[in-house]
Amino acid sequence: MTSPAPKFCAAATLFVVQDVLKSVAYYRDVLGFEVAFTYGEPVFYGGVERDNVVIHFQAAHRTRRGAGQGAVNIFVTEVDALCADMQSRGAVIIEPPGDRPYGMRDFDLDDPDGNRLTFGMESTAAAHDAG
Template identity: 50%
Template sequence: MMQASITIFTVKDIAASLAYFRDKLGFDVAFEYGNPTFYVGLCSGEVSLHLIAATQTPRLPGHGAVSIFVDDVDALHADLVKRGVRVLKAPKDYDYGLRDFDVADLDGNMIFFGMESQKASWCRSADLLVRS
């Protein structure tokens, strides 16, 4: 049985990306690997996200995406705007039952923050919301 998943973003500048996720998006640094560092583990609540330097993988930076479910989309949006995060789309309610907004990291990887906006049919599996 699967238990969890971790999204890995390929980034051009591991130090700049680590600072962005820590200082702008509020992630904690769980670990740094390599000398010099080329792989980083980040966490915020139940969310884990890893970064790998583009020099260490054939994957190209800026082609990743992750959806993160939060308790209060509007409060998070306000906090991220104060921190100087470039928000691509303001919070909005959608007919699929979510209120969400979008940001991009320094390399263009997409991060979608959302919460339920109306009564919807959801199932919770491994602490992730999945449309049923």
């Protein structure tokens, strides 16, 4: 009898940040995530989640990697409404929502440490052009 093939179950993006508690608060208050956990005394690791997206934070003083060098693409629905909601909560949008030549409608923002988040969905213009 053979064993079943290994299956990937989930993943968490890891961002290096200067202050984990400040990052957790920003992602909660500005980006609409829920706090999943914080760890350490003082806190040097933490995580947030929203729907099926999980992001972890590690304090820069606990790793050799520099803060603010991360990036993640998050696939969403209703990208324009999401952007408007995040802007109303204080997010600074780097690139506003737009239909891109690669078939996505997306927008970019940087968190306070400089980690880049791109939120996108399939472009209705691209879907229309394909049909």
